[in-house]
Amino acid sequence: MSSATKTTVFRTVDLTKTYQMGEVEVRALRGVNLELVESEFVVLLGASGSGKSTLLNILGGLDTPTSGQVFYLDTDLTASDDRELTRYRRDHVGFVFQFYNLIPSLTARENIELITEIAVSPIDAMDALEIVGLRERANHFPAQLSGGEQQRVAIARAIAKNPQVLLCDEPTGALDVHTGIVVLEAIARINRELGTTTAVITHNASIAQMADRVIALSDGQIASVEMNVSKVNASELQW
Numbered sequence: 059m060s061s062a063t064k065t066t067v068f069r070t071v072d073l074t075k076t077y078q079m080g081e082v083e084v085r086a087l088r089g090v091n092l093e094l095v096e097s098e099f100v101v102l103l104g105a106s107g108s109g110k111s112t113l114l115n116i117l118g119g120l121d122t123p124t125s126g127q128v129f130y131l132d133t134d135l136t137a138s139d140d141r142e143l144t145r146y147r148r149d150h151v152g153f154v155f156q157f158y159n160l161i162p163s164l165t166a167r168e169n170i171e172l173i174t175e176i177a178v179s180p181i182d183a184m185d186a187l188e189i190v191g192l193r194e195r196a197n198h199f200p201a202q203l204s205g206g207e208q209q210r211v212a213i214a215r216a217i218a219k220n221p222q223v224l225l226c227d228e229p230t231g232a233l234d235v236h237t238g239i240v241v242l243e244a245i246a247r248i249n250r251e252l253g254t255t256t257a258v259i260t261h262n263a264s265i266a267q268m269a270d271r272v273i274a275l276s277d278g279q280i281a282s283v284e285m286n287v288s289k290v291n292a293s294e295l296q297w
């Protein structure tokens with residue numbers, strides 16, 4: 059199916075975000091117009107401070123823009139109140155951050171079940187662990203897992219509620235190359251097998267080769283959007 063016939067999951071219209079820091083205005087986003095379609099894998103690239111996290115946080119309902127609109131399917135998130143945004147995040151969005159934020163006193167499985175217990179249509183916690191290749195580690199506590207394994211548990215937790223979108227902010231930022239690739243393989247598998255629309259922020263331009271589309275931000279604006287003619291498997295990446 060070409061992207062022309064796919065459902066638009068996110069649409070932003072003239073999105074701006076300005077932070078007021080005392081006398082100083084920081085214009086983090088300066089008119090972003092963007093569409094993400096169902097089941098695509100997008101990488102967001104850009105220098106530090108270019109607005110990547112601000113954009114991702116607004117798409118995920120963690121932050122609100124100063125002006126402009128964000129649509130998730132037919133819902134205008136910018137017209138939603140805090141309660142509605144909380145429900146939107148809980149029901150539809152999986153987040154993965156650089157640091158894993160697992161609860162140390164719970165096993166891998168229990169960390170995931172904490173989310174699946176309140177989700178609308180969750181995947182079984184063990185199936186989520188299977189997808190990230192950690193089924194046999196279900197009863198391990200975070201301290202008994204490597205950094206890459208902890209990140210894969212965090213990814214399993216994010217996708218166990220069966221979200222329509224997976225938003226990842228520097229998911230491999232704290233990991234070495236080999237471990238980073240295992241984590242990226244898990245994200246790519248989720249995108250491929252579950253059809254979860256996926257956006258990954260990275261500083262690492264080689265990761266862009268895995269994406270369907272690469273969106274570069276510069277100074278709060280979209281500098282370029284490129285379609286990859288062929289995608290490279292995470293296992294073939296080098297950096």
Ligand SMILES: Nc1ncnc2c1ncn2[C@@H]1O[C@H](COP(=O)(O)OP(=O)(O)OP(=O)(O)O)[C@@H](O)[C@H]1O
Pocket residue numbers: 077078079084085086104105106107108109110111112113
């Ligand atoms: N809460 C905040 N208060 C004030 N300024 C902020 C805040 N959050 C972000 N900014 C500023 O907005 C701009 C964009 O920040 P953002 O974190 O979106 O960039 P980024 O591209 O994700 O950067 P990095 O790659 O370093 O994470 C930066 O100049 C940053 O200092």
